[in-house]
Amino acid sequence: MKSIQVGLLGIGTVGSGVFNVLKRNQPEIMRRAGRGIEITMVADLDTARAQAIVGTGVKVVDDARAIIANPDIDIVVELIGGYGIAKQLVMEAIAAGKHVVTANKALLAVHGTEIFAAASSKGVMVAFEAAVAGGIPIIKALREGLTANSIQWIAGIINGTTNFILSEMRDKGLDFEVVLKEAQRLGYAEADPTFDIEGVDAAHKATIMSAIAFGIPVQFDKAYIEGITKLGAQDIRYAEQLGYRIKLLGITKRTAKGIELRVHPSLVPAKRLIANVEGAMNAVMVQGDAVGTTLYYGKGAGSEPTASAVIADLVDITRLHTADPLQRVPHLAFQPDAMSDLPVLPMSEIVTSYYLRLRVADEAGVLAKVTGLLAGAGISIDAVLQREADEVGGEGSTQTDVIILTHDCVEAKMDAAIAEMQALPTVLAPITRIRKEELA
Ligand SMILES: NC(=O)C1=CN([C@@H]2O[C@H](COP(=O)(O)OP(=O)(O)OC[C@H]3O[C@@H](n4cnc5c(N)ncnc54)[C@H](O)[C@@H]3O)[C@@H](O)[C@H]2O)C=CC1
Ligand SMILES: N[C@@H](CC=O)C(=O)O
Numbered sequence: 259m260k261s262i263q264v265g266l267l268g269i270g271t272v273g274s275g276v277f278n279v280l281k282r283n284q285p286e287i288m289r290r291a292g293r294g295i296e297i298t299m300v301a302d303l304d305t306a307r308a309q310a311i312v313g314t315g316v317k318v319v320d321d322a323r324a325i326i327a328n329p330d331i332d333i334v335v336e337l338i339g340g341y342g343i344a345k346q347l348v349m350e351a352i353a354a355g356k357h358v359v360t361a362n363k364a365l366l367a368v369h370g371t372e373i374f375a376a377a378s379s380k381g382v383m384v385a386f387e388a389a390v391a392g393g394i395p396i397i398k399a400l401r402e403g404l405t406a407n408s409i410q411w412i413a414g415i416i417n418g419t420t421n422f423i424l425s426e427m428r429d430k431g432l433d434f435e436v437v438l439k440e441a442q443r444l445g446y447a448e449a450d451p452t453f454d455i456e457g458v459d460a461a462h463k464a465t466i467m468s469a470i471a472f473g474i475p476v477q478f479d480k481a482y483i484e485g486i487t488k489l490g491a492q493d494i495r496y497a498e499q500l501g502y503r504i505k506l507l508g509i510t511k512r513t514a515k516g517i518e519l520r521v522h523p524s525l526v527p528a529k530r531l532i533a534n535v536e537g538a539m540n541a542v543m544v545q546g547d548a549v550g551t552t553l554y555y556g557k558g559a560g561s562e563p564t565a566s567a568v569i570a571d572l573v574d575i576t577r578l579h580t581a582d583p584l585q586r587v588p589h590l591a592f593q594p595d596a597m598s599d600l601p602v603l604p605m606s607e608i609v610t611s612y613y614l615r616l617r618v619a620d621e622a623g624v625l626a627k628v629t630g631l632l633a634g635a636g637i638s639i640d641a642v643l644q645r646e647a648d649e650v651g652g653e654g655s656t657q658t659d660v661i662i663l664t665h666d667c668v669e670a671k672m673d674a675a676i677a678e679m680q681a682l683p684t685v686l687a688p689i690t691r692i693r694k695e696e697l698a
């Protein structure tokens with residue numbers, strides 16, 4: 259049977275991985291797909307570099323539209339990134355009747371509704387396993403493996419760059435900037451690394467998982483996003499002393515009121531497997547009502563791990579492209595006419611527990627005042643840790659840190675309590691608040 263012909267738009271970190279893995283494993287992939295899958299055209303602005311990667315047998319162009327216009331191309335793989343030209347090219351490829359594979363989570367989190375609607379009306383598939391947690395087949399798990407379940411929550415380490423930074427800072431005491439540069443060198447970081455460190459990339463991925471888990475439209479604009487740039491080394495240390503690790507988590511949860519969708523640094527009990535996920539590795543926990551807690555672990559970034567997911571999508575499309583579109587797995591797991599309008603909740607309505615660090619004057623009665631305020635607000639305390647002033651501020655220091663762990667409360671209540679504590683004259687610096695997830 260004739261091979262499926264694939265055109266690559268962009269042959270950078272991921273694109274070169276796709277080319278190399280497909281070439282290396284072609285015989286085995288062919289046995290799985292039932293026919294060959296061949297990259298016959300590549301578009302990249304840097305044609306010389308592209309040609310050096312693919313050799314002479316593959317046509318290299320600088321104009322991606324030449325691939326879309328080629329009637330022999332069955333599947334277009336978008337690996338350029340971003341919302342600009344990538345969106346135009348994906349929409350044009352769909353309009354031209356091509357199936358599309360993309361690793362572009364930013365594009366899908368923001369424009370997914372439009373893209374999936376266009377694909378459905380044209381009868382083509384848009385596949386995006388690489389867009390969430392790279393090589394981990396989490397989209398497959400959520401859309402197919404867990405379809406029996408009412409999914410309750412998902413919590414994941416879904417950005418390799420930030421997990422790498424947090425691990426290296428904690429283990430080796432390295433500076434943030436040094437580790438970020440290393441993550442860039444290793445090809446983990448986005449073209450704009452602020453997307454990684456400010457939590458935007460993780461929010462793109464959490465948004466996509468939220469849509470698939472709960473059958474709601476992709477709603478990146480409703481996600482709460484907080485990155486790791488304001489995390490202090492002392493908080494990583496205090497968390498350890500209390501039996502927790504700090505991880506940047508992407509969380510989406512179904513509650514009686516709606517859907518929580520949030521990305522922020524979180525304290526996770528050190529005994530949980532996910533707390534021990536180090537370096538650029540990703541891990542996603544999914545809690546379903548029937549299956550219980552499941553955990554998916556692996557490489558979420560990098561050339562070949564991400565290529566693994568892109569090629570899995572190529573095989574899926576190769577197997578399914580002649581099937582009746584109604585027999586295909588829906589883009590967002592739920593049938594398009596069965597989507598839910600459950601609201602994504604504002605942050606003030608989420609419920610979680612907290613780590614608070616207060617830099618206070620080292621004088622009698624301060625702790626009682628602070629805990630009294632929390633009690634007055636109806637916030638229950640789980641643990642309190644007060645450091646020696648000398649340890650915090652050096653010999654003869656008149657300041658110290660008080661660390662408080664709370665039980666669950668609604669965020670609005672915590673906001674009000676923090677404002678009250680902040681106004682105390684004995685609280686000397688902005689209060690640090692890190693949310694705490696038990697993940698049980
Ligand atoms: N690097 C990684 O580990 C992962 C990346 N992704 C996603 O995969 C996509 C690609 O990422 P990378 O390969 O890391 O990026 P990259 O920057 O290494 O590669 C992008 C390539 O696209 C080319 N390009 C830019 N504009 C173009 C245009 N108009 N026409 C043709 N080619 C053009 C560039 O020359 C470059 O070779 C992004 O959406 C990224 O978010 C997803 C998961 C992991
Ligand atoms: N920049 C991302 C790449 C994968 O999506 C990350 O660091 O995880």
Ligand code: NA
Binds near residue numbers: 393
């Ligand atoms: Na994946």
